[in-house]
Amino acid sequence: MNTSLIPDWPAPAGIRACVTTRAGGVSLEPFDSLNLGDHVGDDPVSVAQNRQCLTKFFEVQPAWLSQVHGVVVAPANPDQIAEADASWTATPGIACTVMTADCLPALFCDRAGTRVAAAHAGWRGLAAGVLEAAAKSLHVEPHDILVWLGPAIGPKVFEVGGEVREVFVQDLPDAAAAFVPSINEGRYMADIYELARLRLARSGITAVYGGGFCTVTDPRFFSYRRSPRTGRFASLVWIEKTV
Numbered sequence: 001m002n003t004s005l006i007p008d009w010p011a012p013a014g015i016r017a018c019v020t021t022r023a024g025g026v027s028l029e030p031f032d033s034l035n036l037g038d039h040v041g042d043d044p045v046s047v048a049q050n051r052q053c054l055t056k057f058f059e060v061q062p063a064w065l066s067q068v069h070g071v072v073v074a075p076a077n078p079d080q081i082a083e084a085d086a087s088w089t090a091t092p093g094i095a096c097t098v099m100t101a102d103c104l105p106a107l108f109c110d111r112a113g114t115r116v117a118a119a120h121a122g123w124r125g126l127a128a129g130v131l132e133a134a135a136k137s138l139h140v141e142p143h144d145i146l147v148w149l150g151p152a153i154g155p156k157v158f159e160v161g162g163e164v165r166e167v168f169v170q171d172l173p174d175a176a177a178a179f180v181p182s183i184n185e186g187r188y189m190a191d192i193y194e195l196a197r198l199r200l201a202r203s204g205i206t207a208v209y210g211g212g213f214c215t216v217t218d219p220r221f222f223s224y225r226r227s228p229r230t231g232r233f234a235s236l237v238w239i240e241k242t243v
Helices: 044-058 123-130 130-136 161-169 174-179 192-202
Strands: 017-018 062-064 074-075 085-087 092-100 105-109 116-121 145-149 157-163 179-180 189-190 208-210 231-237
Touching: 017 208, 044 062, 044 174, 074 130, 085 092, 092 105, 092 116, 105 130, 105 192, 105 231, 116 123, 116 130, 116 231, 123 161, 123 192, 123 231, 130 145, 130 192, 145 192, 157 161, 161 174, 161 179, 174 179, 174 192, 179 192, 192 208
Parallel strands: 062 092, 074 085, 145 208
Antiparallel strands: 017 231, 085 116, 092 231, 105 116, 105 145, 157 189, 179 189
């Protein structure tokens, strides 16, 4: 677990976050080795061991979700798996947790360090407003929100059809800047990080950090586009317990 990525963002004291990598678990190929997804065909016993390792290492209770590419934001509950694509909590020791393997993970906190949220954003969820919904769950003004964008598919390999571009541009004309024509006619290379920043900025949220990763080309992370039969890594954010 010492291979986890720690977000570089100016979160207030008491806010902790991490992103797991492929390393440090017990799963066998092609899920090697720290696969945390229980829906990808991996041995359930291995997944349970990997999740237990994560819980023990960070001394936190992850609140797992059943993600469906929607915009529902659920209260983070380690004892109940909600069907949602984002969660929030104000309870120390409970981690808002999302799993990805190319989709965009986004972590949120308020500047006071009293509330956190995490969101899973594929292009459908991003276009539908899952980031905005997660931000609203903090119940603070937009200028009091910090966001960190975790590892996702990079703009040099994220090729989409014209219909995807149209969905974003119809809703937000400035989104056109996040699409570059591909060498393949009628298709575009999309920058999911830029799309996220533009949508957050429209909501008044400009303290956005992270980005610049590419799960497809970075072997530290699982990538569905690189290998459809693969695992999932997790992004977590939580309020640290005080003694």
